[in-house]
Amino acid sequence: MGTPPAARHTKHRVVVIGSGFGGLFGTQALKRRDDVEVTLIAKTTHHLFQPLLYQVATGILSEGEIAPSTREILAKQKNARVILGTVVDIDLDAKTVTSEVLGRTTVTPYDTLLVAAGAGQSYFGNDGFAEYAPGMKSIDDALELRGRIFGAFEFAELATSPAERDRYLTFVVVGAGPTGVEMAGQIAELAHRTLKRDFRSIDTREARIVLLDAAPQVLPSFGDRLGGAAKARLEKMGVDVELGAKVVDINSTGIEYETQDGAHHRIEAATKVWAAGVQGSELGAMLAEQSDAELDRAGRVKVNPDLTLPGRPEVYVVGDMIALDNLPGVAQVAIQGARYAAKHLRARLDGKPAPEPFRYFDKGSMATISRFSAVASIGKARFSGFVAWVLWLAVHLVYIIGFKHRITTLLHWVVSFIGRGRSERTVTAQQILARNIIRKMSPDELPKLPVVASDHEPPAAGLEKDVRSAT
Numbered sequence: 001m002g003t004p005p006a007a008r009h010t011k012h013r014v015v016v017i018g019s020g021f022g023g024l025f026g027t028q029a030l031k032r033r034d035d036v037e038v039t040l041i042a043k044t045t046h047h048l049f050q051p052l053l054y055q056v057a058t059g060i061l062s063e064g065e066i067a068p069s070t071r072e073i074l075a076k077q078k079n080a081r082v083i084l085g086t087v088v089d090i091d092l093d094a095k096t097v098t099s100e101v102l103g104r105t106t107v108t109p110y111d112t113l114l115v116a117a118g119a120g121q122s123y124f125g126n127d128g129f130a131e132y133a134p135g136m137k138s139i140d141d142a143l144e145l146r147g148r149i150f151g152a153f154e155f156a157e158l159a160t161s162p163a164e165r166d167r168y169l170t171f172v173v174v175g176a177g178p179t180g181v182e183m184a185g186q187i188a189e190l191a192h193r194t195l196k197r198d199f200r201s202i203d204t205r206e207a208r209i210v211l212l213d214a215a216p217q218v219l220p221s222f223g224d225r226l227g228g229a230a231k232a233r234l235e236k237m238g239v240d241v242e243l244g245a246k247v248v249d250i251n252s253t254g255i256e257y258e259t260q261d262g263a264h265h266r267i268e269a270a271t272k273v274w275a276a277g278v279q280g281s282e283l284g285a286m287l288a289e290q291s292d293a294e295l296d297r298a299g300r301v302k303v304n305p306d307l308t309l310p311g312r313p314e315v316y317v318v319g320d321m322i323a324l325d326n327l328p329g330v331a332q333v334a335i336q337g338a339r340y341a342a343k344h345l346r347a348r349l350d351g352k353p354a355p356e357p358f359r360y361f362d363k364g365s366m367a368t369i370s371r372f373s374a375v376a377s378i379g380k381a382r383f384s385g386f387v388a389w390v391l392w393l394a395v396h397l398v399y400i401i402g403f404k405h406r407i408t409t410l411l412h413w414v415v416s417f418i419g420r421g422r423s424e425r426t427v428t429a430q431q432i433l434a435r436n437i438i439r440k441m442s443p444d445e446l447p448k449l450p451v452v453a454s455d456h457e458p459p460a461a462g463l464e465k466d467v468r469s470a471t
């Protein structure tokens, strides 16, 4: 049995679930505590900077630039270690977290638990849409979309009829929030600017990009003025913006939507992107079942004002997973929440009074529309156009983790925004096909780690079994 070197029981064991903004910043906020040992469990080996996923999908950035290794980020934090695995069970009575990777099961005990498992894409009960319209939540999503977007231009070049060519040159983005706006803007830039000289049979500038949303406004959380500015800019770039349009069906060749007058419309489009709706992590339901917590309609956990789970003061929940005071699902809510939870825990360990309930400080929000054009809302100030874009650039550079990633990101931005190129246009058939094939495999068909007899030998004497591993 491969038991990882275990830690000592004398220290306070904190288990953190998730290596996103909440998990990573929560772990780092405990770095000065010698009396604490943190085990961060996540289903990926990287920390993901989700706000720039659309740039991976459209060939501006590489996946490495927005997804640095969590292990590397935490290498110098001696009281923290990282375990790879998908959390499949949390036992709040036994105080253990069970995770799995490729058939290997690991059980990790805790004294305090910080859950920051984020949110997934919601297809509003139509999960079958995912096969034809990938969401934008992970590196896999972004690479699949990159394959589909660049692949569509390739197939348009091969098309044997105008109808087929038009289908491949039509891109539909569902959801006019920041992600949808950014995706639509970037696909338009690809078609009108980046790719316009690269093909012989097609004129990529004839591509049709449609942005659909059931809501009556683009970027509703930014207010009327900035939403209107974003819509005008998108339309100037050639994007068709269809509002009040509710998607009712999607298949491999197109998308159907219903307008407010009840009429149904169909767009023939090979490439669909889903940027609408979020659903709190499935771990939320697991926590609610074993505590006094309730879930909201999006599956988010209704936490106490101090971010603890009702009835379980040793469990904190932060970030996109929580429902509290209508807080938005943004990085700062996760970062500030995780830092608050760490502060709350430190006070508890030191026998000091608990801090005041969590208060979110809104630093503002921004979204890019195209190169040199963005919208930003900071306090009462509203910016649009170039000024907002410069603000966006500066803020994102600050938050990208690691000096070397900042340098390469800046270089790729120069290539894409000042030049007309895209540094990351590599696509493979696997990016498009592999996930759908894996999705259809039964649990028995999924690959497992190989095991030989000596793997079951007991751990060396003296090693405490704080982390138990079984295959």
Ligand SMILES: Cc1cc2nc3c(=O)[nH]c(=O)nc-3n(C[C@H](O)[C@H](O)[C@H](O)COP(=O)(O)OP(=O)(O)OC[C@H]3O[C@@H](n4cnc5c(N)ncnc54)[C@H](O)[C@@H]3O)c2cc1C
Residues within 6 Å of the ligand: 017, 018, 019, 020, 021, 022, 023, 041, 042, 043, 044, 046, 047, 048, 049, 050, 051, 052, 053, 054, 085, 086, 087, 088, 116, 117, 118, 119, 136, 137, 178, 179, 281, 283, 318, 319, 320, 321, 329, 330, 331, 332, 334, 366
């Ligand atoms: C495309 C996109 C663009 C965005 N743009 C912006 C923006 O411009 N500005 C902004 O402020 N916010 C933006 N956001 C929102 C922001 O990224 C989130 O609010 C933030 O990431 C939430 O942090 P979190 O820690 O709660 O969750 P996440 O960052 O999603 O992290 C969740 C972590 O949990 C792990 N995990 C999940 N389930 C399990 C499991 N069962 N077992 C183990 N690990 C698990 C995941 O692998 C991940 O490491 C964007 C989000 C997306 C998807």
